[in-house]
Amino acid sequence: MAQRTLPVIEIAGSPAERGRQYGEAVRDRIHAATAYYEAAFGASSGLTWQQVTARAARWLAPVRDYAPHLVEEMQGIADGAAVDLLDILALNARGEVMYDKSFAKISEAALADDEEPAEGCTSYAAYGEASGDGHVYAGQNWDWRAGVADTVVLIRIVQPPKPTLIMQVEAGQIGRQGASSAGIALNANGLGGRFDDAIGLPQTVVRRSVLDQVSITDALEVLCRTRAHIASNALLTCREGFAVDLETTPAGHGWMYPTDGLLVHGNHYQAGVPAALAAGYRPMSSDSLLRVPRAEAGLRALRTSTGPDESRKIIRQAMSDHLGHPESLCTHPDSRKQALRHWTTLVSSCVDLTSGEYHATAGTPCEHEYQRAPWNLYDGPGAHR
Numbered sequence: 298m299a300q301r302t303l304p305v306i307e308i309a310g311s312p313a314e315r316g317r318q319y320g321e322a323v324r325d326r327i328h329a330a331t332a333y334y335e336a337a338f339g340a341s342s343g344l345t346w347q348q349v350t351a352r353a354a355r356w357l358a359p360v361r362d363y364a365p366h367l368v369e370e371m372q373g374i375a376d377g378a379a380v381d382l383l384d385i386l387a388l389n390a391r392g393e394v395m396y397d398k399s400f401a402k403i404s405e406a407a408l409a410d411d412e413e414p415a416e417g418c419t420s421y422a423a424y425g426e427a428s429g430d431g432h433v434y435a436g437q438n439w440d441w442r443a444g445v446a447d448t449v450v451l452i453r454i455v456q457p458p459k460p461t462l463i464m465q466v467e468a469g470q471i472g473r474q475g476a477s478s479a480g481i482a483l484n485a486n487g488l489g490g491r492f493d494d495a496i497g498l499p500q501t502v503v504r505r506s507v508l509d510q511v512s513i514t515d516a517l518e519v520l521c522r523t524r525a526h527i528a529s530n531a532l533l534t535c536r537e538g539f540a541v542d543l544e545t546t547p548a549g550h551g552w553m554y555p556t557d558g559l560l561v562h563g564n565h566y567q568a569g570v571p572a573a574l575a576a577g578y579r580p581m582s583s584d585s586l587l588r589v590p591r592a593e594a595g596l597r598a599l600r601t602s603t604g605p606d607e608s609r610k611i612i613r614q615a616m617s618d619h620l621g622h623p624e625s626l627c628t629h630p631d632s633r634k635q636a637l638r639h640w641t642t643l644v645s646s647c648v649d650l651t652s653g654e655y656h657a658t659a660g661t662p663c664e665h666e667y668q669r670a671p672w673n674l675y676d677g678p679g680a681h682r
Contacts, residue, residue: 301659302668303465303644309455312366316373319469320380323450326468327378330388330448337442337637338394346387352394353387356526360386360502363523367471367502374469388469390499392487393526417441417564417640418474419588419616419626420484420532421596422540425558429602432651435482435534437474438616438662439465439646440628443639451657453672459509460679463655463670465644472505476648476655478679479511480536484646486564488528489581490574492547497526503545507531511679513539520545528571530562536650548573559596563589584624591618591626609647609656609667616645617663627663650674 306322308315320327335346344352361368371385378385387394417440424433445467454462464475476482483504503525510516513535520531520543528546542562544551551568553560563585570578580586595615602608616626623629630639645662648655653674656667 300665303449303451303657303659305451305453305671307453307455307672312369313373313376315454315456316370316375317377318373319370319452320374320377322377323448323468324378326448326450327374327380327385327388330445330468331380331384333442333444333448334388334391337444340635340637349394350381350383350387353390354383355496356390356393356499357383357386359496359498363498364502364506367505370471374471378469385469388467389471389501390526393499417582417585417628418484418486419585419592420486420530420562421592422482422484422532422534422555422560423558423596423599424534424538424540424555427555427558427596427599428608429600430604430608432605432608432649433534433536433538434599434608434612435476435484435532435540435648435650436612436616436646437484437486437532438626438628438642439474439644440640440642442637443630443641443643444637446641446643446660449643449659451655451668451670453670455677456509457678460511461674461677462505462508463672463674464508465646465657466501470501472501472503472508474504474646475508476650476674477508477510478674478677480650480674481508481510481513481516482534482648482650483507483516484532484534486530486532486562487582488530488544488546488564488566490528490546490571490578492528492573495524495547497524497547500525500527500529503529504531507533513537517541517543521550530564532560532562534650542568544568546571546573559593559599561589561592561596563592565589584621587621588618588626591620592616595626605649605652605654608649612647613645613658613662613667617661619663627661629661648674
């Protein structure tokens with residue numbers, strides 16, 4: 298299979314300037330993303346894109362209250378891409394629209410057989426005893442809709458005095474997963490489960506706000522003090538050799554620490570099932586029960602590594618596991634499902650927080666080599682000291 302690469306873009310300046318640069322650089326990809334979600338929402342619920350954006354509008358005021366600069370950035374993206382602000386907000390809140398209880402009420406017929414699976418990902422942190430070369434590694438397989446594969450970009454955001462960020466995102470999104478010049482990596486996983494009707498922040502806003510922090514304690518403060526709209530797992534790793542995992546939900550949080558320097562999290566509750574879900578909980582992504590131990594087993598080989606090149610080979614091999622194919626650790630589209638519901642590993646990332654190198658695949662790790670980002674995490678403003 299021919300090697301694909303992720304488009305790379307860099308933005309800087311005021312929030313509005315950053316947004317406009319972003320929107321202009323990926324205009325075609327933003328239009329492709331809205332076209333895909335228009336079709337996907339239409340197929341699953343019968344909603345038109347105008348109805349989707351109308352639903353997304355409920356998050357505008359909460360985001361503006363919490364982080365007005367991110368609304369400015371989204372408006373800049375909209376201006377640069379020649380779309381409406383609500384189009385960009387809908388791309389940033391696409392998970393919240395899917396899992397919102399009011400959305401569920403109007404789409405019960407479509408979701409009668411199975412609730413929409415949580416965004417699939419397998420995240421890891423490895424350092425100390427788990428890292429033979431002494432480096433601190435963080436990353437994940439990001440599994441999501443195959444139809445958005447060509448919208449994914451690698452973006453660098455220069456925003457002094459805040460840390461400089463490198464992230465992989467769907468075009469138009471202001472945050473997802475990545476790492477910062479403060480030496481902090483954030484990897485995230487959907488958890489599923491419907492909670493109450495209260496409005497919380499979209500995940501893209503929460504995750505961007507986490508990565509904007511200058512210390513691991515500040516990043517934890519964001520996760521512990523903000524109320525997200527849907528449940529999501531956040532694995533934080535820092536350059537000093539520390540990691541903590543938070544299962545964040547609108548009803549409370551659970552947390553985990555690495556064992557012997559290794560921590561892997563998937564799409565089921567591993568720290569404990571929230572009381573609000575406990576009575577009838579079943580993992581929405583059943584393959585997560587397989588992916589986590591397979592990743593742990595593969596990543597244990599890192600203990601034998603003698604250097605970063607070897608470590609990346611071990612990580613890529615571990616994250617290319619195919620037990621349970623196609624819904625394996627390395628996920629491939631399932632031909633038994635409709636094309637709009639095909640899932641795949643969009644990106645497999647490997648961040649070396651010790652050296653500052655950021656690597657990612659443009660697709661499944663079994664078929665694509667790691668692509669090294671053209672920037673080092675610790676270049677530019679906000680660098681770790």
